[in-house]
Every structure is written in C-alpha cells, then in structure tokens.
Amino acid sequence: MLGEDIAFFPGKDGGIAALWDRCPHRGAYLSRGFCLFDGTVSCPYHGYTFDETGTCVAALTEGPDSGLNGKLRVRHYPTAVVRGVVFVWMGETEPVPIEEDVPEELFDPEYVAVPYASIWPMNWTLTIENSGDSHNSYLHRFRLRRLINFSAFQQLPAYWSGIRIVEETDNSIGFVPAVDAPQQAYYPGVEAKWSRQVWWRWRKQRKPGVETMAKQPYRNQYRLPSIARVNTSITHLHTRYATPVDENHTLMWTFGVIRTQTWWQKLWAKFYLRFWYYIFTIRGVNELEDLPVQRYDRLDPTAPQKLGANDQAIIYWRRRMPLKSRDNVRLWKKGVHIVEEMEAQELAAQQEVGD
C-alpha cells in the first residue's frame, strides 16, 4: 500500500494488526512468517516474534533473556475494521478516529453496503477523477452487453455544459454536472450529428440523488483521503475508496450502497448488489469500459493537458485537496511543507527529463 509492503495478522482482541513487512533483524518478509502465539507474528527466518505494536517480545533463536525483547521494533500501522474491510492509517502524523475518513453511510445500519475489491492497473488519482468527469455519454454510449440490462436504451445527453461546484468542506468538494443537453447535437466541424442515432434511447435516466440522499446538495463528491462518491439515485450510492498500491496500481474498493427500511428491502438490496450491480455496473461498466482507456499503458497522465469547463471538479481536486490533506495541514504548522516539496521534486524531475 502506498508503495510500502504491509504484513497483516490477527490481533489478540479480534482486530487486525499491521506491521511493515520487513523483519528488523535481517529483512525477511514477516508476511511469510507464522502466528505461533496469540496476537503475534514470528519471522520465518530466525523466529524473532513481534506483537501488534511491532515490538519484539521474544527472539526465539536468541533465547528467553535476549536483550532485544521490548527494544527491537518494526513500524506498526493502526487499523480499524468497517463492514469487514480493514482500513490502515498510513499517515505520518497521529491517527484520527476512523469516522473522519470513511463515509458516514458505512456506519449507518439503514444502509446496505456491499464491498468489492480488485486491483486496477492505473494511478489512484485517475480513478477518482474518472468518477465525476464528462465521459459518460461518450465512453458508455453502447456495448452489446448493455442490451441485457436495458441500459442500451437509456437516454444520454450529447454533451455536458460544465460543472457546478456546490460545496467545499475541509476534506471534500461536492458538484453537480450540467446534463440538460439534448441527446443529439450538430457538430459543424464534422458536418454531422452526434450521437448518430438516438431513436432507440427511450428510457429516461433515473432521477439523480441531488438534494435527496442524506440531504446532500451534490450529485458527485471527491473526498480525502481517496474517496469518490456518486449519488446514482435517491436511494443508491456508488462509493469508491481507491487505495494506492504503487504508482501504477490501485486497489479499488467499490461499495454499492442502498438505503433501506424494511427487512425485505435489505434482503433485496443484498441480492441486487451482490449479483446484478456487481455484474452490470462494477464489472460491466467500471472494469470493462472505464478501466481500459485509463490503464497506465493507455493513458499518460504526465502529458500536457488542456482542462475545460467539464473538468472543473478535477481542477479543484488537484489544486485544493492536496493542501487540505491532514498530514499537510498538520505538518505545515510545524514548518514542513510537504505539498510544496513534492511539487518542487516533480518540477526538478520534469526539468531533468527536459535536459
């Protein structure tokens, strides 16, 4: 995660412990080790044994009186489990309560949330930006498999007319795309209409969740640390938590979320999310349509870019959110300017390439 290898093992109290995956003795991978004693992991090489805080509690091959006990340490990462998913605090500064960094619907029993995870071969920031950009009516215009769930017949505006940022908080921006264009428009440069044919598109779009779901005034949200949410309808949310693995790989968690009130709604929601939604939205749309154009070998995020009115949320996200990241805000007060340092490093790297 974030370029660091992490070893997980069961903690004493039923939680999950996370340590840097390198033994401080001679570097063996702790993830290849053994859980020989409650709440510990023992290195596969010489059996040095570490507890949940990363402290060596027994150096098995050094004997019971080893001076390393209580002294030798490996970095440990605080964890919390929500909806069966392990969240790891990777920050440089003190951890905050998990409720601050995980969307509220995942703590609310009214919402059924089913998580899916898979590795996407692309940079994590692109997975966020993709969630609220203007590709929808073009990239998702038609695939044969869309006949099966009737989305091939859904009306789509020919273009977007910009994006309205309607909310900015300490850790998020909320926005509403202007999607009231007709289905077809004439493009004089190519002397043709786009979309070419729309006669089969008779199904109205579902009402977006604006001002309905949890009284949020936005349809889309980008949120720190790496969350993108879409109110897909009055009761449905599409919540992505993009976990950077390394520069070109993202462990993409997608939570299909539905607000329910009765037991039979809950049952239906679980069934719908586990089967229909997973197959037709997460696999069928996100992984088979969105992912292929943005993979690291098909999209170059370092190429010069010309962002426009439909990219306003992306501009906001890129410019303002890094400054608001918790480590940046906290370390800024101590005189450490991590965003500026990163920008300087990037600039230096670009100049090197230029040279």
Ligand code: FES
């Ligand atoms: S390398 Fe881990 S105990 Fe020696």
Ligand SMILES: [Fe+2]
């Ligand atoms: Fe998409």
